Amino acid sequence: MHVFDVFNKKSYAIILILCVSFSCFYPLLDAGVIDFDDTSMILKLNTSDENFSIKKLYWPKNAGRYYRPLLMHSFVVDSKIWAFEPSGYHLTNIIFHTLNALIFYLIVLKLFKNELNYKYIAFFLSVLFVLHPLTIESVAWISGRTDILSVFFSLLAFLFYLLKKHYSFIFVPLSIFLGMLAKENAICAVPIIVLYEFVSNYPSKDFKQTLITVLKWVTILIIPLFIYSFLRFNGFGLFDAKMPTAAIKGDFIEPGLSSLNQMFSNFYLLPAVIGFYIKKIFIPLPLNFAISQINVVLYSALSGVLCVLNILLLKKKKFAFPFWLLFIIIAFLPALPVALADIAWTMYAERYLYMTVPLLCLFAGDLYLKNLKKFTSHSKRIKIIICLLFLGLTIVTIQRISIWKSKESIWADTYKKNLTHGKVLYKYGSILGSEKGLPFFKFAVAHAKDNEWRDFSLLIVAQDEANKLNYNKAYDLIQEALKINSERQNCYQAAGILKQIIKDESLREDKYNRLLIQCYQLAYKKKPKPVDLSNIIRIFESLNDEKNAEKYSKMLIEKFPRSRAAKYILSKFNN
Template sequence: MSGRNLRMPVIAALCLVTFGAYFTLKDCGFVNYDDYKYVIDNYNIQGGLTLDGVLWALKTSYFSYWHPLTWISHMADISLYGLNPHGHHLSSLLIHVGAVTAVFLFLNYATGRLWQSALVAALFALHPINVESVAWVSERKNVLCALFWFITAAAYVYYARGPAFSRYVIVLLCYLFALMSKPMAVTLPVMMLILDYWPLARVRGNGKMNGLLVLEKLPFFVLSALSSALTIYGQAKNEAVASLTESSLWFRLSSAALSYMTYLGKAFWPTALCVFYPYKEISSPWPVVLSAAALVVITGAAVWIRKTQPYVLAGWLWFLVTLVPVLQFVQTSAAPVADRYAYIPFAGIFIIVSWGIFDFFKNNRTIIPVFAAALLLPLALLTYRQTGYWRDTGTLFKHAIDVTENNFLAYNLYGTHLLSTGETDGAIEQFTRALRILPDYPALNFNMWSALIIKGKKAEAAPYFEKSLPYWAVEGESSVFKLGLSYLRQKNYDTAVEFFLKVLVINQQNKLIYKYIGMALMGLHRYEDALAYIDKGLEASADNWELYFQKGLVLKEMGRREDAVLNFKEAQRLAPHSQNPGPNIETMLKSVQTQ
């Protein structure tokens, strides 16, 4: 069979092994690390794929990014699956499979090498470092960006083989789609210049020709600059950018050198992978010096052998360049390294490995399939296992605790998971461990305060409440209300009252909270107190039908039937038809009137 006839069987095999490696994704749910903000509690996408939703996606920088295609993909999932996590995971996996296919077709088209391209695509499909991008619903932006990244690369090869304005426009549109998925694509114009060197061989000794190649990329660099500016603005607006006084230039450069070598280590020895890697204290300059020296030596070696193995220099530059946006030179993250950041950059390493294997065994090609299988099988098994850690929040962060040290985020989120499942003592233990690392972190102090309040240890909780005040100002109201509602549903009325009263402290304009305070006090049979709070709510919001309805329920329990009827009738008069509360009110009216 010719190489062209083998493309479809190769693509089918790549899809099959990818689905097999990610088979445990079917058991995975959402996690409490960004998934709630991106999907579950994001009311902007809850209506599914609508015109209003698309317009919001095009305008918003919610969550510090402008990536409208990502939001639109989440809206489409809501339309297809609702909040069933299995559907959302399936979409991410299908996009990953699409990216794997695009990697193969791009390299095969650019180089004419079928099996080298297939091996690169297989490494991209099966390397366990990519599990985070595929299995984390919030990282839809990463797989979507990669899909359009490799489609853009393929379109660029198509243009370079026969330059024409229509082909140029196609490349520009594909690049725009990549940027609209995630700003990680800002380095793609530089990558086009690297592709001009290898495999397209458009770079010549003629300086004028090379200048034209740079000029040709100018519109792409403009789009890249605009995307970078939007991202930095969004991060700064959300106070996510650290100043040089908080994080020195030396620290950032040192961390970058160490991060490069950490990524290289994970490329060839992908163990102890997890969702979050905290910064480590740089207590000695020697690891930094050795890392920087290693980068210089590897780069020098790649330049030295460029005439005989140009793919080494191209692949190495691919790796170096595409990691630049996530090396925290503009520090926006508490993580110096993240598995998701390697999703596109590692393709450069895979090119070096794949073409290198075929060069090394060029005199004995029969051994290559055996060698490739021996390389891919362990990766597939590691990916299968790594995917299982994304089953739920508890599994994910328990694993992170097991494979890292001083992981304050893992302690915190594992603790919140334990708190949500009623394991309050275990949660307190995790929050204590995290607070040893970051004693003044507001969110941690808030979580510790919550846990101690649940245990009834109000005196012990008080200091944590004071330290958590900045968190209350940003996210406290929503978090506290959800905790109160959770305990109301569990009929833990005392604790529910504590949380609802804290909501009132945070936001005195929240008139509806009086209803929930009344419900919790009703559960405690404190009817007079319940009435007092509901009346306070009605003083500030006299047209709130829910407060009248709740007052009617309290009066009914107190045996004051006539007063209850009056309040139910007022609720019925004020109730908006769109919320359709009428039948419940009518039922209560009939119930009271027939007593």
């Protein structure tokens, strides 16, 4: 038996795909967390007093920016099994990525079954999917599971569709629905299936007959969209729901500007964003965890060139490339509003392209077969080129995974590629620690934009100035930070610095106390809590301002009558 004959046996091919995937991503089991939202999520899930409610998870009281209950459910299951051990969460990501490769293998077998050596092609395309650099971020970052899970169900939906069984009409919409519960981009499976249904039947079948089957699938696939929308917007209470800001701390939309309005104001960027993602799909390097800027002119021009090229190909009745490109663009459509509205921590991200990778692999397989038939005399050269590309991708992937093995290395790499990005400077400085990271915080204060977590860097630099007894400088930095973002965390961090300054009896100036009171007032305004009023009362009492102390005491009793602070004040009044 020839060594390559093992690929003709499905069981051997599946075992090899499993081996490639786990051997490639195995180092990530030691990766830990990257001190982003994955850290806070694991801590929250494993807090003893955190009550998990399936009803609240799938039927929240208010429509938030994200509705991904199945994703959160998977993390809850992880937390019950692995608790605080990050390797378990990473293992789940690797397992689902591997399952995606296996489902993709079965899809390729179905699509290319009439081609010579289709089993070889199915195996190598599946390995290409496993090793593609654009999948690494989703697999390596615990929170990147959202894309892996949604694609898992999307691929499952397409596989059920290809099987053409009587149960397909149940499992296709069900899979899409489950995919959307993991991430909204699973909705892309709907136009992909509908478009494929059309191009695979017409013109071989009558147009009317093709249209009937397409409309049948459209009708079926509307059902999961309807149910998802009903759950997502609490019974379609879309216009009554208030959408909060992004889940990642420090992200906020420009005051007075909604996500929708901000998206329309940046609509001119659309050609550039499309051009950038198309380039990224075909030429993924350089890999960057925090892509915040693109060359608008260059990528707009690329979009224009591709548009003209596709029009010319369609005029010549060469439909292959335009249709493949259309499929790929459909797969990353959900990433476009993110870039235009700037609602995520970075406007652009490699993980948004995870769903496009299977389509890119299919396009590569189709291109390989066409060129093999067209240039039969050069088949060996074509295969050598393919092998070299595989080798190059493997080297890039292994090297990138080694960077993701620790939070220090991933943030160091991200910093090198984003030297003036405020969010990256803040995160890299935080990883290095207060002493080594201080130059990065100071650089962020000088160069970062307000929506790049500049407020966080300002407060850290303010703390350093307070430690050096540069109180006036610390005061100015605190004011600037609160002006940018007066969220509770910032207010209490600023209050801690001010209390440190006020301890110096020689500097009990009114301006420090006024700013300290303002910190607690701003915190109370964001989310009223009795502790805010208690802190204000203490300050006025220390200043012997009985009038204001009494005013806030009455407010505390009125607003929070059952709180410990209110009961304590009442006991003082009674005495």
